Amino acid sequence: MAPSAQSLPTSVSDEKYANVKWEELGFGFCRTDNMYVAKCKHGESFQEGKIVPYADIQISPCSAVLNYGQGLYEGLKAYRTEDGRIVLFRPDQNALRLQSGANRLCMPYPTVDQFVSAVKQVVLANKKWIPPPGRGTLYIRPILFGSGPILGSLPVPEYTFTVFACPVGRYHKDNAGLNLKIEDKFRRAFPSGTGGVKSITNYSPVWITLAEAKAKGFSDVLFLDAATGKNVEELFASNVFIVKVEERVVPVEDLLDAEEVFCTGTAAIVTTIASVTFKEKKTEFKTGDKTLAAKLFATLTDIHMGRVEDKKGWIVELTDATKPGLKL
Amino acid sequence: MAPSAQSLPTSVSDEKYANVKWEELGFGFCRTDNMYVAKCKHGESFQEGKIVPYADIQISPCSAVLNYGQGLYEGLKAYRTEDGRIVLFRPDQNALRLQSGANRLCMPYPTVDQFVSAVKQVVLANKKWIPPPGRGTLYIRPILFGSGPILGSLPVPEYTFTVFACPVGRYHKDNAGLNLKIEDKFRRAFPSGTGGVKSITNYSPVWITLAEAKAKGFSDVLFLDAATGKNVEELFASNVFIVKVEERVVPVEDLLDAEEVFCTGTAAIVTTIASVTFKEKKTEFKTGDKTLAAKLFATLTDIHMGRVEDKKGWIVELTDATKPGLKL
Missing domain, CATH: 3.20.10.10 (D-amino Acid Aminotransferase, subunit A, domain 2)
Known part of the structure; x- marks a missing residue:
């Protein structure tokens, strides 16, 4: 990762909220503090990655994603409930969809546990960017792509799995439908x-x-x-x-x-x-x-929002036990 | 661009050939000395870019190419003729194909002259990587992609046009067909x-x-x-x-x-x-x-290879007048 103006990950307990005008929040890119990065060589498996300050990604001009479109994305959200918990909604399903896509595009992929752990770490490392209840959500964007150089024939020598996040409001602005x-x-x-x-x-x-x-x-x-x-x-x-x-x-x-x-x-x-x-x-x-x-x-x-009971086991709550500091 | 071990563009007249075993050359990635980079903001036109040392590209994790596949590539070759000239084959046609693709993928694009000039500059800045006559060619790879961050709706704020090159041998190894x-x-x-x-x-x-x-x-x-x-x-x-x-x-x-x-x-x-x-x-x-x-x-x-006359105007010869130093 390139050096960033933000030299150290922001402590999640520094302050409760980032300086965002929550009432004006739309659905678009917003730079947050930290992201997750894991890399994997051809023929190997993804190992635990790490939280780093949000920064540009460095990849080969001849990388598989830039030249041949070898990439997948996922999208899920973290919610701040009215009683102050932070929850995810069925993140394992996103992990499984990513795995299916990786098979289709000839890429190795993180395990479901690695995927869900990475998502949790990114949420906690950007905790103050999660909007107040009812004002929006923290949209989480995992991407998996061929980052190594390739010209002509396979295999691609290196793959990257990255997760970043942005606070978002409504995607469609048309309230009347x-x-x-x-x-x-x-x-x-x-x-x-x-x-x-x-x-x-x-x-x-x-x-x-x-x-x-x-x-x-x-x-x-x-x-x-x-x-x-x-x-x-x-x-x-x-x-x-x-x-x-x-x-x-x-x-x-x-x-x-x-x-x-x-x-x-x-x-x-x-x-x-x-x-x-x-x-x-x-x-x-x-x-x-x-x-x-x-x-x-x-x-x-x-x-x-935690206002009604989840009877299906869809909600995954983030607790101190999932705090990045304890896992890294 | 990130700092590179190679701190200055290699002078094209330093030595005639790079240290390559030409007889073993296949069709694959090989790092060379220099590349061309031009960037363009949304709503603006591509201006003249520059030759920089070959290095990783830095792009936003939320870039259009990494998340939505907004990218095009071209491929053409530079040939060293038997009488010592360096030539391209119909590079304007690659420029026109790139423009057509850019319209299809909603991207701005370099003019034909900018494209051909960029290709020439990359060839001359990597001159010693052009194989001897009959031993291979210098494969030139222009790429155009959405490098700015985008989440949800258009437009993409920034585009990048890059050209790099690798010496190559035969693409298909099956000599018998x-x-x-x-x-x-x-x-x-x-x-x-x-x-x-x-x-x-x-x-x-x-x-x-x-x-x-x-x-x-x-x-x-x-x-x-x-x-x-x-x-x-x-x-x-x-x-x-x-x-x-x-x-x-x-x-x-x-x-x-x-x-x-x-x-x-x-x-x-x-x-x-x-x-x-x-x-x-x-x-x-x-x-x-x-x-x-x-x-x-x-x-x-x-x-x-310059062994027979080009009667169609397909060959574009690179001369000292196209030397990067004179144009930048």
């Missing part, structure tokens, strides 16, 4: 591609359509499947749900006939979709307090 | 995707199939189209040609009926394909000195 453009030209994923894993290669190729849709005032895009162009897939960074439709292939017509539609994601949480526009024609759906989406959002947030 | 596996599960590109540009997102997603094929002894894979799974597309890093077939959609059956097949690419040059294996069945093609591929290889190499 999202207005989507159904994309009828660009596709996002295709059979046997990388649509099933959180590969970085799934994102930049569809920025062009997101930018076009946003320029026209839409909240987000809804992609159709590449094989037929007829079935509903997902939004840019969230899943789509149609109330009363089971998990199955969903033709656009079924979506247009729906009463209520919403999307879910770590960033999006549960967000009502107010309309979709397909080939210039706008179709509207139910919005407001009476929607299933509103109830789901309230229940999920109640679980995150 | 390539033995290909026709991939019948994984697809590479799909309509409206990024198959038409040199996006980094096109590579790591298909490493899994290349690794599988190489493990079984194949030279390379041949992809079929994602839409139908019936038509021939390309190899991992080169185009495919069937002798006597015009530029059109090519069903696998036409390929299997062919007399001679070869592939082309900056790295592959012109390489005979000896066989393809489709669903376990191997089909062989014509190989040896009498193939069209052998003649094309000889003619193209004669042009690169």
Whole structure:
């Protein structure tokens, strides 16, 4: 790591909160104090990494990620509950998704325990950046990528697993529900591609359509499947749900006939979709307090905030026993 | 750039050749002396960059390329002719392809003149790494990527254009012609995707199939189209040609009926394909000195090496007027 203006990790007990205007918090990059870094050579396994001051990453110009897109990301959140605890929501599921993606992109990966431990360490090392209850969350971004140089043939000599975090507010700003453009030209994923894993290669190729849709005032895009162009897939960074439709292939017509539609994601949480526009024609759906989406959002947030009991074992609480100082 | 052991750019006239065993040169990464770096803020244009000592790149952990795969690469070669000149082959075409890809991935890009100038500067600043005539070439790798931090919504605040170079030998080691596996599960590109540009997102997603094929002894894979799974597309890093077939959609059956097949690419040059294996069945093609591929290889190499006249204006010669010192 390069030297940083911040020469030592901030003590988590220095002060309770960082100097952030919490009421103005959006969903964007914000530099925090510390990050986690672990490296792994080809043919070896990831060992315990370490917390270092947040700083630029140094990688080879010829690295696998810069030249061939070998990278994955994850996203999860730390919540400050109303009774003062700090909790995560099902972090083991993010670890398993990262492992699945690493297999798809030919990379070694951290164990579930290493992953969850790294996430906990990053949260505690940036504790004062966790927004007050109800004002936002600490978004945690683990990335795994080929950092060693490669030209021509495999293997990649080195991999890096890094975790950093940013305080965030709402991802979608449209409180009255999202207005989507159904994309009828660009596709996002295709059979046997990388649509099933959180590969970085799934994102930049569809920025062009997101930018076009946003320029026209839409909240987000809804992609159709590449094989037929007829079935509903997902939004840019969230899943789509149609109330009363089971998990199955969903033709656009079924979506247009729906009463209520919403999307879910770590960033999006549960967000009502107010309309979709397909080939210039706008179709509207139910919005407001009476929607299933509103109830789901309230229940999920109640679980995150510790207001209702977690009966599923989804909440992982961070305690002094997970303090980085004790583990490093 | 981080400090390097090499504190100053090597003078191109210090000595004629770097300490390389040219006869053992393969196609892989080799650290050279200098690289070119230019940066550009969102909303601005690329200005002239500079030659710096070859070193790791420093980028934000939250950069667009590491998290969302926003990156492109190019590949071209510098040749040392038998009469002692140093030449490039159609570098303007690489510049134009990079520009097309940058539009697709929502990035600003260098002008054609900036691109070609950067390539020339990198070649001259690494002159002693250009192999002797007939022993290999200097492979030049321009990369353009989103280096600024982004979480959630566009724009990306900063972009980086870097050019580095490595001496290389042959890309395919199979002198008797390539033995290909026709991939019948994984697809590479799909309509409206990024198959038409040199996006980094096109590579790591298909490493899994290349690794599988190489493990079984194949030279390379041949992809079929994602839409139908019936038509021939390309190899991992080169185009495919069937002798006597015009530029059109090519069903696998036409390929299997062919007399001679070869592939082309900056790295592959012109390489005979000896066989393809489709669903376990191997089909062989014509190989040896009498193939069209052998003649094309000889003619193209004669042009690169200055043994025959370039009547098309394809060769760009580097002279003292393109010496970095005079331009910076």
